[in-house]
Amino acid sequence: MSEPTNVQFSEREALLFHSEGRPGKIEIVASKPMATQRDLALAYSPGVAVPVRAIADDPATAYDYTAKGNLVAVISNGTAILGLGNLGALASKPVMEGKAVLFKRFADVDSIDIELKTEDVDRFIDAVELMEPSFGGINLEDIKAPECFIIEQTLRERMNIPVFHDDQHGTAIIVAAGLINACLLTGRALSEVKIVVNGAGAAAIACTELVKAMGVRHDNVIMCDRTGVIYQGRDDVNQWQSAHAAATDRRTLTEALHGADVFLGLSAAGALQPEMVKDMAPAPIIFAMANPEPEIRPELAKAARPDAIVATGRSDYPNQVNNVIGFPFIFRGALDVRATAVNDEMKIAAANAIAELARARVPEEVAMAYGVQHSFGPEYIIPAPFDPRLMELVPSAVARAAMDSGVATKPILDMEAYRQTLRARLNPTTSVLSMAYEGARAHPKRVLFAEGEEEVVLRAAIAFKEGGYGTPVLVGRDDVHDRLRALGVTRPEEYEVHNSRTSDMVPRMVDFLYQRLQRRGFLRRDAERMINQDRNTFGAVMLQLGEADAMITGITRTYAQTFRDVRRVIDPAAGRVPFGIHVLVGQSHTVFMADTTINERPSGEELADIAEQTAQVARRMGHEPRVAFLSYSTFGNPDGHWLDNLRDGVKALDGRQVGFEYEGEMAPDVALNPKQMANFPFARLSGPANVLIMPGLQSANISAKLLRELGGDDMIGPMLIGMEKPVQIAPMTSTASELVTLAVLAAGGIAR
Ligand SMILES: NC(=O)C1=CN([C@@H]2O[C@H](COP(=O)(O)OP(=O)(O)OC[C@H]3O[C@@H](n4cnc5c(N)ncnc54)[C@H](OP(=O)(O)O)[C@@H]3O)[C@@H](O)[C@H]2O)C=CC1
Ligand SMILES: CC(=O)C(=O)O
Ligand SMILES: [Mg+2]
Secondary structure: OOOOOOOOOOHHHHHHHHHOOOOOOOOOOOOOOOOOHHHHHHHOOOOOHHHHHHHHHOHHHHHHHOHHHHEEEEEEOOOOEOOOEOOOOHHHHHHHHHHHHHHHHHHOOEEEEEEOOOOOHHHHHHHHHHOHHHOOEEEEOOOOOOHHHHHHHHHHHHOOOOEEEHHHHHHHHHHHHHHHHHHHHHOOOOOOOOEEEEOOOHHHHHHHHHHHHOOOOHHHEEEEEOOEEOEOOOOOOOHHHHOOOEOOOOOOHHHHHOOOOEEEEOOOOOOOOHHHHHOOOOOOEEEEOOOOOOOOOHHHHHHHOOOOEEEEOOOOOOOEOOHHHOHHHHHHHHHHOOEOOOOHHHHHHHHHHHHHHHHOOOOHHHHHHHOOOOOOEOOEOOOOOOOOHHHHHHHHHHHHHHHHOOOEOOOOOOHHHHHHHHHHHOOHHHHHHHHHHHHHHHOOEEEEEOOOOOHHHHHHHHHHHHOOOEEEEEEOOOOHHHHHHHOOOOOHHHOEEEOOOOOOOHHHHHHHHHHHHHHHOOOHHHHHHHHHHOHHHHHHHHHHOOOOOEEEEOOOOOHHHHHHHHHHHOOEOOOOOOEEEEEEEOOOOEEEEEOOOOOOOOOHHHHHHHHHHHHHHHHHOOOOOEEEEEOOOEOOEOOOHHHHHHHHHHHHHHOOOOOOEEEEEEOHHHHHOHHHHOOOOOOOOOOOOOEEEOOOHHHHHHHHHHHHHHOOOEEEEEEEEOEOOOEEEOOOOOOHHHHHHHHHHHHOOOOO
């Protein structure tokens, strides 16, 4: 079994994550310009009256003139929040905001959370029904059974947009996919498997219904609730539960599991004991899906039965059986054909697409991130939610099934073109970052944090270690352990701290540094002083001596000073120019800018090197590079003597057969805006540039910092490229999570 990569975090960190910056996890962003009086006149009164009248005349045009068609409401009353129980509408808000951001992250569906303060079924139904005009779909969430059945059924009958109770059907779809694959691996037929379902609520009943619809025999299923087996004749169960009552004389979960093939847990933490697992059939299939804590931890289940296939609802173990793998993509497909419902055909199509995807060959970038064990097998029966192929395959399967079953009001005519738009909808950088994080967890490295006395650095080191991304190696004085304790670390002694005053590595380090600098005007005592007093020198020498795999610094000194310190110890990689890349990441675009940090006025040859190396980084981050050499001038207009280096750079690439598109010199609006580029039909870029090679440090660094301070997109970096060892210099203003990202990119060889 691959090692569990349990993500550890403190309660404080979870609260800080939610409170830092703008409280909560979502915000609304305008999709039209709102700058001028004219914009306002169009967006609001009087211009807005025009679409109002159009929609009144033809309601279908609401999909053309408003956000309705891509907007889903995540609605709960908080009566069954994960496995935490009925904690009320308000307390469910973090989960619902979470679902809303998952919609956006995984399938570019806009979504808003709505918490309704009522346990009255009729009031709940009325409230949701009244919202029909606002949304393209309704995702019901964490509403307890049996009320959820009445609510969903009634709303489906009354509303003309898809209404989908995720805990029921989202979960059932993933369970079905996982079960198909687990049965394939263990040579079982669905018609023969004996299943025990623990839990008799929303998720459990829907899963049972779907697997029975797919061929599992009614007589082979035993459902249990907290009291035990739901047997025929038990009189304290509701109609949805009694429909699954078993003709059996077994009465407890322990009895039910004797010889069972499959355990489906949709109940509560710790409900399954190792002794019960031992009593199951050979190669038992255990889906322990209670959240946030499963019915049994995989390590316990595996200890009891090494031949078991184990899945949980959690992302930090192999085989995450969680509805996040379904709901974003199912709604994507349903919205894109303007389906009036999500019907059984669409659910089964989604389950099959997900199951097939897990069996398909794992593409190289996913395999690299996970390590080789993640090809179809007991540790990989279900794809990971950020597998980029989900976005292409599941929505198209759902859309096709909606069309075939007659619920699509806007059929897709060209499926291949639709798949391409799906591909383009997600920014590959987001997947690459997710995979870089997973890759770090699969191949943890030692990352040296040179400024181990800074709180932000310690918080990054804690997140790095507890996230399972690797071992942080801290440089700092002896009180670093006390500082870690003050930040909530219970066993700070587990952190490796190196103090330059007391480390027994110092003589070796001084030897190394003196050897390196003795012919550059430095005495041995200079080397001693630098090792003792300068954390960047100390850290960089440790990196040179192989005591760490990568190094992060930059918080306490300016970039230029830090680079000088580092450069004294570490050379550029052979034949390469060291330089910096800022990466601008939007929802649907990524732009790489270089050199934003080091070379004041690069020569033509240097610009060509920078272009080549930046193109490689872009490729590593999932983008086919289109390189533009930027200037104030486009192809000689206006002319000027600053253009020579750029032209030399383009010419240098002409001679190198680089295998990517490049062009220049051109102004940024030409590089980025296809309408402007159309004025230059000879230009050799097939689309807007995504790698911007800047003419000099002034414009580059200013542009990057302006964008960081004023632009709306996320920014990664600067990444330091072209050094012989992976070292990264973070901006002094970095947050802990930005430091962790740099650490992961450096350790994983993406930033190099
Ligand atoms: N991995 C995933 O994707 C998903 C996981 N889930 C998880 O499934 C669980 C149930 O959610 P949901 O169906 O929405 O909630 P409901 O409130 O509708 O149902 C809960 C059910 O669990 C039963 N139950 C609680 N504790 C135990 C126990 N110790 N042994 C047996 N049965 C028990 C309850 O029985 P009783 O009536 O006797 O109390 C009830 O039947 C939660 O833990 C949730 O996190 C849900 C959806 C998706
Ligand atoms: C995953 C989910 O929806 C739940 O646990 O309720
Ligand atoms: Mg839920």
